[in-house]
Amino acid sequence: MQEQNIPNRLKLARVERNLTQAELAERVGVTRQTIGLIEGGGYNPTLQLCIRLARATGKSLDDLFWNRGED
Amino acid sequence: MLFHPMRIDERQRDTTRYAAAIWLGVTQLLLVGVIFYRLYILGQPDEQIRDFQAVLAISLFGYMGLQLFLGGIMPNPTWKGAVVMYVVLAGAITIVCLFIYGWPKVEEWTNTWLPALLGPAILVVAYMAIARLGHWRIERQIERMSQ
Numbered sequence: 446m447q448e449q450n451i452p453n454r455l456k457l458a459r460v461e462r463n464l465t466q467a468e469l470a471e472r473v474g475v476t477r478q479t480i481g482l483i484e485g486g487g488y489n490p491t492l493q494l495c496i497r498l499a500r501a502t503g504k505s506l507d508d509l510f511w512n513r514g515e516d
Numbered sequence: 517m518l519f520h521p522m523r524i525d526e527r528q529r530d531t532t533r534y535a536a537a538i539w540l541g542v543t544q545l546l547l548v549g550v551i552f553y554r555l556y557i558l559g560q561p562d563e564q565i566r567d568f569q570a571v572l573a574i575s576l577f578g579y580m581g582l583q584l585f586l587g588g589i590m591p592n593p594t595w596k597g598a599v600v601m602y603v604v605l606a607g608a609i610t611i612v613c614l615f616i617y618g619w620p621k622v623e624e625w626t627n628t629w630l631p632a633l634l635g636p637a638i639l640v641v642a643y644m645a646i647a648r649l650g651h652w653r654i655e656r657q658i659e660r661m662s663q
Contacts, residue, residue, distance in 0.1 A: 475525035482527065491526055 453510050456484040458502035473497040547572045581646050588654030590647040598640050605636035
């Protein structure tokens with residue numbers, strides 16, 4: 446089964462905080478490549494990482510990962 | 517410093533598991549290739565490839581067994597189901613072998629009837645044990661977490 450990647454607003458949240466991909470990666474303990482892939486929809490992060498990303502960007506999980514158009 | 521330190525994150529761990537699974541499959545296929553090459557191209561007797569066969573069997577069954585055990589979701593057959601599985605497996609192996617090699621001599625039973633009848637029994641019992649242990653392990657894990 447093809448894994449479906451979830452569109453997200455991580456890039457927007459990161460830019461709002463004036464963070465580079467490398468800086469955000471450092472804060473949440475992953476590689477810059479992983480952040481790039483998450484932003485591009487090429488990798489689905491675990492819930493643990495989602496929570497760390499939400500904390501680092503000051504957003505909620507809904508803000509980052511919930512697509513309200515699908516409600 | 518010649519290199520930046522490498523950071524292993526969850527994506528890298530995923531990639532490692534994915535690469536390991538793919539390369540395990542490739543290695544097993546290569547082993548099958550080596551066995552066929554030695555048997556049918558070089559014409560070596562069975563006894564000279566026993567080590568390769570053992571490694572391949574341990575690798576295949578170990579991998580499948582570990583997956584069943586860690587997954588913990590394999591269907592758990594009843595004793596009746598297990599008997600049906602055994603009869604189907606042993607029957608299929610016996611029929612195919614009879615077609616290929618013909619009716620075996622009585623004195624060769626340790627090399628013919630024994631593996632054809634005992635092999636499937638070991639497989640079915642091992643499958644049942646692993647499936648049950650896998651279920652037990654997962655249920656215990658869930659129980660522990662909900663306490």
